[in-house]
Amino acid sequence: MSQRSSHHTHRKSVIAIASISVFAITLTACSGAGGGSDASADGGGLGTAEKHVQITMMSNDAFAETWQKELVPEFNKAYPYIDVTIDSTPYDSLLAKGLLNGTSPSPDYDLITLDDPWTPQLAEAGVLLDLKAEADQWTEDDYDWGDFNSAPLASSEWDGGQYGVPLRSNLLVMMYNKDLYAKAGLPEPTPELTWDEYMEQAPELVQDTDGDGTVDSWAVGLTWVRGVLSPPFWQTVLNSNGEALFDDDMNPTFDTDEGVAALQTQVDLLEYAPLGASTYNYNEPLDAFRQGKIATLFTWGSAYKSAAVDADVTTLTPDQVGIQTMPAGSEGASAHRGIWSGSVFKNSDNPEAAWALLQWMSSKEGELWSSVNLGSFPARKSTLASEPAEPWLVPVYTTIQSGFDVAAEGEMWRPRSPDSNAIQEILANETSAAVQGDRSAEEALARATTEIKELLEK
Numbered sequence: 331m332s333q334r335s336s337h338h339t340h341r342k343s344v345i346a347i348a349s350i351s352v353f354a355i356t357l358t359a360c361s362g363a364g365g366g367s368d369a370s371a372d373g374g375g376l377g378t379a380e381k382h383v384q385i386t387m388m389s390n391d392a393f394a395e396t397w398q399k400e401l402v403p404e405f406n407k408a409y410p411y412i413d414v415t416i417d418s419t420p421y422d423s424l425l426a427k428g429l430l431n432g433t434s435p436s437p438d439y440d441l442i443t444l445d446d447p448w449t450p451q452l453a454e455a456g457v458l459l460d461l462k463a464e465a466d467q468w469t470e471d472d473y474d475w476g477d478f479n480s481a482p483l484a485s486s487e488w489d490g491g492q493y494g495v496p497l498r499s500n501l502l503v504m505m506y507n508k509d510l511y512a513k514a515g516l517p518e519p520t521p522e523l524t525w526d527e528y529m530e531q532a533p534e535l536v537q538d539t540d541g542d543g544t545v546d547s548w549a550v551g552l553t554w555v556r557g558v559l560s561p562p563f564w565q566t567v568l569n570s571n572g573e574a575l576f577d578d579d580m581n582p583t584f585d586t587d588e589g590v591a592a593l594q595t596q597v598d599l600l601e602y603a604p605l606g607a608s609t610y611n612y613n614e615p616l617d618a619f620r621q622g623k624i625a626t627l628f629t630w631g632s633a634y635k636s637a638a639v640d641a642d643v644t645t646l647t648p649d650q651v652g653i654q655t656m657p658a659g660s661e662g663a664s665a666h667r668g669i670w671s672g673s674v675f676k677n678s679d680n681p682e683a684a685w686a687l688l689q690w691m692s693s694k695e696g697e698l699w700s701s702v703n704l705g706s707f708p709a710r711k712s713t714l715a716s717e718p719a720e721p722w723l724v725p726v727y728t729t730i731q732s733g734f735d736v737a738a739e740g741e742m743w744r745p746r747s748p749d750s751n752a753i754q755e756i757l758a759n760e761t762s763a764a765v766q767g768d769r770s771a772e773e774a775l776a777r778a779t780t781e782i783k784e785l786l787e788k
Contacts, residue, residue, distance in 0.1 A: 373682030377411030394418035432457025447750035485669035494671035496709035502666035549602035551615025556762030570659025665733035
């Protein structure tokens with residue numbers, strides 16, 4: 331069932347991602363470059379009043395601007411001589427741009443933020459600094475690696491190395507409208523609620539709430555449209571029954587009765603969703619939930635504030651919205667990890683300053699500041715056990731900690747491989763085909779298995 335780092339063997343990660351295959355010749359030619367200038371040999375220092383150190387991070391455009399405006403000034407209170415530029419980079423080009431920078435003899439960036447499945451590609455290409463082995467001399471004594479929950483920290487591990495630290499943590503969770511459950515005469519969901527029980531309740535959550543004879547509230551919303559984040563729902567159901575995507579030798583193991591049943595769950599839930607829900611991506615089910623149109627939302631936990639707290643975008647309040655891990659299978663509750671990690675490029679001229687930024691952001695102090703001021707979900711056990719800044723965060727923190735425990739036990743995350751992006755694209759294509767009715771769940775998983783085997787044999 332493991333998907334861990336022993337699977338990489340001889341894979342050539344720089345050509346594993348189809349979207350960047352056009353760069354393969356460039357990457358191969360440059361792969362011996364790196365190592366940075368002479369300044370990087372001693373870390374480049376932390377700067378002085380007379381001579382500041384300048385570092386640049388490429389980061390997802392979803393949060394780069396906020397970090398630049400709010401987080402960097404706070405960091406500079408502790409490190410006044412490190413000038414930080416955070417470059418906003420579109421999600422779809424971030425990984426390819428990172429590979430090019432990491433193999434360049436004249437890199438433009440010192441750091442990168444990596445989505446959950448990307449570390450193996452860059453680590454295998456040899457462009458990232460191993461923070462425990464190669465940056466240990468610059469690590470503060472009180473940094474406390476052991477305080478991280480294992481699930482988020484593992485996102486940036488590969489082949490025995492630690493190539494990043496969690497900066498923004500997330501989990502696929504279940505949110506529910508307490509009022510709509512009450513109107514249906516159903517008990518509020520608990521962590522013990524199973525998928526079978528939920529499917530039995532779903533028809534009762536399709537309701538006429540105002541008595542005019544027309545259904546105006548439905549049971550469920552989630553991502554049904556094709557995308558790289560559409561397979562995690564199916565995988566989460568699969569994992570909750572003790573099944574995995576791959577075995578220890580990276581052979582696909584999901585084309586089974588259990589895998590088909592898990593995918594069929596995603597397909598069947600459309601029957602209890604609003605008209606047109608097959609086109610739902612991320613925002614559409616969230617909007618429907620905010621408007622009180624669906625009783626249950628399966629989405630990323632970071633959406634809770636906009637769903638239950640922010641009066642500018644939601645009609646609901648924290649008293650009306652519950653949050654918990656997703657329904658249980660035969661092996662217990664389910665969740666799905668989603669982590670943005672920060673990594674240092676090995677060819678950076680100033681790796682000590684770059685690691686200082688990541689260290690501060692992911693430290694107990696920095697993580698708590700980000701949680702309070704930016705609403706970022708913590709990865710550290712101590713932060714999640716602390717008194718949240720806002721009362722609405724209490725059930726959120728409880729769910730996040732429970733979810734990390736569940737995810738770690740069941741390895742509930744996207745594929746871990748230098749080919750993870752290409753694998754995820756195949757899974758997105760085929761599971762979406764089943765959801766959209768283009769082929770059966772059995773046919774979709776059989777095709778996905780064949781395509782992934784062909785990919786991994788190249």
